[in-house]
Amino acid sequence: MQSFVSSNTAARRIRCDGSIARTPLSLMTGFPPRSAPLPRPSTICLVAGALLTLAGCATTPKTPPPTADESLPVALRASQDEVLQEVMTTHGDETYVCRRVKARPPASGATGQPDTLPGVARDGTQLTWDTLGSEAILVDAAGQSAGTVAPGRYFLSYDGSYVIGNVAAESQVGANALTWVRYTARFVAAPRPGEGRFAEISSIQRIDTSGGLPPQSSCELEGAHLLVPYGATYMFYRAKGRAPVALSANRTPQ
Numbered sequence: 001m002q003s004f005v006s007s008n009t010a011a012r013r014i015r016c017d018g019s020i021a022r023t024p025l026s027l028m029t030g031f032p033p034r035s036a037p038l039p040r041p042s043t044i045c046l047v048a049g050a051l052l053t054l055a056g057c058a059t060t061p062k063t064p065p066p067t068a069d070e071s072l073p074v075a076l077r078a079s080q081d082e083v084l085q086e087v088m089t090t091h092g093d094e095t096y097v098c099r100r101v102k103a104r105p106p107a108s109g110a111t112g113q114p115d116t117l118p119g120v121a122r123d124g125t126q127l128t129w130d131t132l133g134s135e136a137i138l139v140d141a142a143g144q145s146a147g148t149v150a151p152g153r154y155f156l157s158y159d160g161s162y163v164i165g166n167v168a169a170e171s172q173v174g175a176n177a178l179t180w181v182r183y184t185a186r187f188v189a190a191p192r193p194g195e196g197r198f199a200e201i202s203s204i205q206r207i208d209t210s211g212g213l214p215p216q217s218s219c220e221l222e223g224a225h226l227l228v229p230y231g232a233t234y235m236f237y238r239a240k241g242r243a244p245v246a247l248s249a250n251r252t253p254q
Contacts, residue, residue: 075169092136161196
């Protein structure tokens with residue numbers, strides 16, 4: 001059987017506008033194959049358009065709103081003399097250090113002396129994870145990094161203002177997460193009186209927590225440190241009658 005080359009056969013490309021572009025085929029040996037039926041141009045265009053429409057409709061899931069103040073345990077609610085200034089979220093670490101503390105007395109009905117209980121030394125002490133505080137970045141409603149949370153209940157804004165909080169109340173809302181807390185401002189500082197993001201803050205709520213607890217309360221190496229990831233929402237309040245700070249004037253880290 002003799003081979004031959006077809007130079008007249010052409011491949012067809014169908015554009016979405018319905019026109020046909022002809023491109024010469026490369027050299028082929030043997031008999032030319034029969035052309036397979038091509039899809040209609042309208043079908044190709046409809047499928048492509050549908051895919052583009054679906055891609056355009058895809059949206060990023062929204063973050064759920066924070067728990068409303070009136071839904072919180074009574075002890076954690078803001079004062080009637082306060083108004084909400086802003087809401088921030090954070091993801092960071094709760095820091096712990098392994099310390100020797102006085103062992104808790106045995107539960108009712110338990111037998112044995114303190115020095116015979118698991119993990120308890122002869123002097124009645126035991127090693128346990130003791131919290132040092134939070135280390136995290138504060139993110140505002142615009143998704144911008146606005147400041148940090150530091151051990152010692154420090155809330156620091158990048159514009160130089162900061163708040164040191166006292167624990168006014170706390171509640172263990174979730175079994176596997178950090179407590180929800182209401183802090184009152186023990187000390188507030190600003191670069192200039194009345195200026196700064198946190199210059200007028202009177203209290204802060206930490207709510208909607210996730211994570212942050214050590215895998216177990218006991219530890220083995222005294223002085224060791226542990227970082228446990230956590231997330232939370234922080235609600236910043238100021239006293240009624242205080243003007244809100246112009247947040248757009250705040251400096252951001254270089």
